[in-house]
Amino acid sequence: xxxxxxxxxxxxxxxxxxxxxxxxxxxxxxxxxxxxxxxxxxxxxxxxxxxxxxxxxxxxxxxxxxxxxxxxxxxxxxxxxxxxxxxxxxxxxxxxxxxxxxxxxxxxxxxxxxxxxxxxxxxxxxxxxxxxxxxxxxxxxxxxxxxxxxxxxxxxxxxxxxxxxxxxxxxxxxxxxxxxxxxxxxxxxxxxxxxxxxxxxxxxxxxxxxxxxxxxxxxxxxxxxxxxxxxxxxxxxxxxxxxxxxxxxxxxxxxxxxxxxxxxxxxxxxxxxxxxxxxxxxxxxxxxxxxxxxxxxxxxxxxxxxxxxxxxxxxxxxxxxxxxxxxxxxxxxxxxxxxxxxxxxxxxxxxxxxxxxxxxxxxxxxxxxxxxxxxx
Amino acid sequence: xxxxxxxxxxxxxxxxxxxxxxxxxxxxxxxxxxxxxxxxxxxxxxxxxxxxxxxxxxxxxxxxxxxxxxxxxxxxxxxxxxxxxxxxxxxxxxxxxxxxxxxxxxxxxxxxxxxxxxxxxxxxxxxxxxxxxxxxxxxxxxxxxxxxxxxxxxxxxxxxxxxxxxxxxxxxxxxxxxxxxxxxxxxxxxxxxxxxxxxxxxxxxxxxxxxxxxxxxxxxxxxxxxxxxxxxxxxxxxxxxxxxxxxxxxxxxxxxxxxxxxxxxxxxxxxxxxxxxxxxxxxxxxxxxxxxxxxxxxxxxxxxxxxxxxxxxxxxxxxxxxxxxxxxxxxxxxxxxxxxxxxxxxxxxxxxxxxxxxxxxxxxxxxxxxxxxxxx
Numbered sequence: 001x002x003x004x005x006x007x008x009x010x011x012x013x014x015x016x017x018x019x020x021x022x023x024x025x026x027x028x029x030x031x032x033x034x035x036x037x038x039x040x041x042x043x044x045x046x047x048x049x050x051x052x053x054x055x056x057x058x059x060x061x062x063x064x065x066x067x068x069x070x071x072x073x074x075x076x077x078x079x080x081x082x083x084x085x086x087x088x089x090x091x092x093x094x095x096x097x098x099x100x101x102x103x104x105x106x107x108x109x110x111x112x113x114x115x116x117x118x119x120x121x122x123x124x125x126x127x128x129x130x131x132x133x134x135x136x137x138x139x140x141x142x143x144x145x146x147x148x149x150x151x152x153x154x155x156x157x158x159x160x161x162x163x164x165x166x167x168x169x170x171x172x173x174x175x176x177x178x179x180x181x182x183x184x185x186x187x188x189x190x191x192x193x194x195x196x197x198x199x200x201x202x203x204x205x206x207x208x209x210x211x212x213x214x215x216x217x218x219x220x221x222x223x224x225x226x227x228x229x230x231x232x233x234x235x236x237x238x239x240x241x242x243x244x245x246x247x248x249x250x251x252x253x254x255x256x257x258x259x260x261x262x263x264x265x266x267x268x269x270x271x272x273x274x275x276x277x278x279x280x281x282x283x284x285x286x287x288x289x290x291x292x293x294x295x296x297x298x299x300x301x302x303x304x305x306x307x308x309x310x311x312x313x314x315x316x317x318x319x320x321x322x323x324x325x326x327x328x329x330x331x332x333x334x335x336x337x338x339x340x341x342x343x344x345x346x347x348x349x350x351x352x353x354x355x356x357x358x359x360x361x362x363x364x365x366x367x368x369x370x371x372x373x374x375x376x
Numbered sequence: 377x378x379x380x381x382x383x384x385x386x387x388x389x390x391x392x393x394x395x396x397x398x399x400x401x402x403x404x405x406x407x408x409x410x411x412x413x414x415x416x417x418x419x420x421x422x423x424x425x426x427x428x429x430x431x432x433x434x435x436x437x438x439x440x441x442x443x444x445x446x447x448x449x450x451x452x453x454x455x456x457x458x459x460x461x462x463x464x465x466x467x468x469x470x471x472x473x474x475x476x477x478x479x480x481x482x483x484x485x486x487x488x489x490x491x492x493x494x495x496x497x498x499x500x501x502x503x504x505x506x507x508x509x510x511x512x513x514x515x516x517x518x519x520x521x522x523x524x525x526x527x528x529x530x531x532x533x534x535x536x537x538x539x540x541x542x543x544x545x546x547x548x549x550x551x552x553x554x555x556x557x558x559x560x561x562x563x564x565x566x567x568x569x570x571x572x573x574x575x576x577x578x579x580x581x582x583x584x585x586x587x588x589x590x591x592x593x594x595x596x597x598x599x600x601x602x603x604x605x606x607x608x609x610x611x612x613x614x615x616x617x618x619x620x621x622x623x624x625x626x627x628x629x630x631x632x633x634x635x636x637x638x639x640x641x642x643x644x645x646x647x648x649x650x651x652x653x654x655x656x657x658x659x660x661x662x663x664x665x666x667x668x669x670x671x672x673x674x675x676x677x678x679x680x681x682x683x684x685x686x687x688x689x690x691x692x693x694x695x696x697x698x699x700x701x702x703x704x705x706x707x708x709x710x711x712x713x714x715x716x717x718x719x720x721x722x723x724x725x726x727x728x729x730x731x732x733x734x735x736x737x738x739x740x741x742x743x744x745x746x747x748x749x750x751x752x
C-alpha cells in the first residue's frame with residue numbers, strides 16, 4: 001500500500017548527519033534538503049524555471065491557503081497543484097493545522113476538528129483530520145501531512161500531554177481517511193513541546209502506525225534554540241533510520257546546520273523569501289541589509305562567492321536602487337539569491353556528509369556567517 | 377560629427393507606413409518599433425533576459441527619475457545606464473521635460489529652464505536644456521532627447537506659439553551643449569499642439585538644425601485621437617525621409633496602428649506594463665480583465681494565439697488566482713504577455729509593410745481587437 005520511500009546513503013562519523021534519497025511520484029530528492037515555500041501555489045516572485053536553475057528539488061505549499069483561495073476543488077479540476085502552478089517536480093503540502101491554529105480568536109478546537117473564520121472574508125469553515133486529508137488528496141502533492149494540534153510555547157506538561165494524545169488520535173483518523181497511498185505519502189507529525197517524555201510518547205504512538213515519514217512539529221515556535229536542539233538530540237535517535245525526518249518551519253542557517261548535525265533530512269521556512277522582500281540578503285559573509293547607505297556606490301556583487309543570477313549580473317548599488325525605488329525586480333533578485341544561498345548550503349552539507357567532513361564544514365560556514373564559533 | 381543613423385527599407389504602397397533600420401552604438405533596430413519603458417532603470421517586474429526573449433530591441437528610461445534617484449553621477453560611476461541595469465542593447469532617455477512639467481505646482485518655468493521640487497523628498501532642483509543634456513550624457517543612452525516645453529491640452533494658439541519658439545531655442549541650446557555626438561544621437565522634439573501652422577513652424581526650425589532624428593511631442597496629452605491623427609497626417613510629410621520619427625508617449629494598439637499607417641517609426645508608452653499590473657491583458661481578441669469571475673475556472677491560456685511564456689505555461693484560472701491573492705508572479709506574467717503582444721504586433725506590421733499588405737493587416741487586427749472596423 002504505502003511505499004518505502006527513503007534510503008539512507010551516507011552517515012557522518014562525528015555526528016548524526018546523514019544523506020539519503022527520498023523517492024516521490026514526481027522525482028527523487030537528495031537529502032538533507034531545504035524546501036522553498038510556495039504558500040499560495042507560487043514561491044513569491046519566482047517562476048518554476050527560476051526555481052529549477054537554483055536546483056530546487058521540492059516545494060512546499062500551504063493547504064489552508066489553497067483551501068481558502070482558489071479552493072481545492074478548483075485546483076483538482078485544473079489537474080492538481082503540479083499542473084495548476086506549472087511545477088513538474090515534487091511538492092509537499094502541510095495539513096493546514098499550523099495556519100488555522102495561528103488564527104487565534106478566529107478558531108475553536110474540539111475533538112472533531114477546528115472551526116474557524118476565513119482571514120480573507122470572515123466566512124465560517126471547519127477542518128477535521130478527514131477534511132485536511134480530503135483537501136490534500138485534491139491538491140495532489142507528493143507528500144502530505146497529518147492534521148495535528150499545534151500548541152503555543154510555553155505550555156505546561158499536562159496541556160501538552162493532552163495535545164499529544166489528540167494529535168495521535170487525529171493522525172490515526174488521517175491515516176484511515178487517506179485514499180491516495182499509491183502516489184501521495186502521508187507523514188505523521190511528532191509533537192510534545194520541549195518535554196522529552198511527551199516527544200517519546202508521541203513518537204512511539206505514531207511509529208506504531210508506520211507512516212512513510214515523520215514531521216517534527218511544534219518547534220521554532222518561540223522556545224530558545226537550545227531547547228529545539230535538545231529535543232532533536234533526544235528524539236531523533238528514537239526515530240527509524242529508514243524514514244525521512246522533517247523539521248517543520250525551520251530555515252535559518254544556524255538551525256539548518258544544527259538540524260543536519262542531529263540527523264534531520266528535510267526543512268522548510270518562509271524566512272529566506274520573506275527577508276529577501278524586506279531587503280535582507282544571506283551571504284557567505286553574513287546578512288546584508290541592501291538599503292543601508294554603505295551600499296550606495298558598492299559596484300561589487302551582493303556576494304563575491306556566489307554564482308547565482310543576481311550575483312553574476314547586478315551590483316549592490318543597483319539592488320539598493322531597486323529597493324529604494326520600490327521596484328519589483330529588487331524583490332525578485334534578492335529572493336532568487338537567498339533561495340540559491342540556502343539550497344547551495346544544503347548541497348555543501350550533503351557533500352560534506354558524503355566526504356565525511358560535516359562538522360568541519362559546519363564550523364567553517366558558521367564562523368564565516370555569524371562571526372563566532374559553532375557550539376558543537 | 378553626428379551620424380546618419382536611419383535608412384528607410386520599405387514603404388507601403390497604400391499608406392505612409394514604412395520600415396527602416398536605425399543604427400545605434402548598442403545595436404541595430406528594425407522600425408517601426410515599440411519601446412518598453414524602464415522608468416527607474418528597470419522595466420517593472422522584468423529582467424533584461426526576459427526582455428530579450430520577447431525580442432525587445434530598445435528600452436526607454438526616464439532622465440527625471442534617474443536624476444532624482446539614484447542620481448546620474450552614480451549611474452556614470454557604475455559605467456553608465458547599460459552597465460548599471462545590465463541591459464546590453466540600445467537605450468533611449470527622454471529629456472526629463474515631460475516629468476518636470478507634470479509636477480504642476482511644484483515647478484516654475486523661465487527662459488533659463490525649470491525650477492522644481494523633488495516628488496520624493498521635496499528638495500529643490502533646476503533643469504535647463506544644458507543640464508538635461510549633461511544628465512543624459514552621464515547616463516549614456518544611445519538616443520537622447522532635447523529638453524522641450526510640454527504644454528497641457530487644451531492651450532490657445534498664442535500660448536502654443538510662444539512655447540514652440542521656446543522649445544526651438546532650448547533645442548539649439550541642447551544641440552550646442554551635447555558633447556557625445558559620437559555615441560549618443562540627440563533628437564529634436566517637434567511641438568505645436570494641434571495647430572498645423574505651429575507644428576510646421578516647429579518642424580522647420582528644428583529641421584534646419586539637422587538633428588539625427590525627431591520626436592513628435594505634445595500628443596496623447598488629452599486631445600481627441602482624431603486630432604492626433606490629423607496632426608500626424610499634416611506633419612509627417614514635412615519630415616525628412618532619412619530621419620527616424622518618434623511619436624512620444626503613445627502605445628495603445630489603435631494609436632500604434634494609426635501611427636504606423638502615417639509613417640511613424642518609434643513609439644513608447646507605460647500603458648502595456650501599467651495595465652498589466654492592474655490585471656488587464658491585451659489579447660488577439662481584445663482586452664481581458666483577469667480578475668473577472670468568468671475566468672475562475674478558465675483553464676485555457678490568456679490568448680490561444682500567443683506563444684509568449686505566460687500563454688505557453690499558465691491558465692487564465694491560475695493568473696486570476698495570482699491576482700486575487702496579490703502575488704507578484706501575476707504582475708510578472710501579465711507584463712511579460714502584454715509587452716510580447718505589442719512587440720509581436722509591431723513585428724507583424726513590419727512584415728506587412730515589407731510584403732505590402734499593411735492596410736489589410738491593420739484592418740484585420742483592428743476588427744479582431746476592437747470588434748469594429750478600422751477607420752482608414
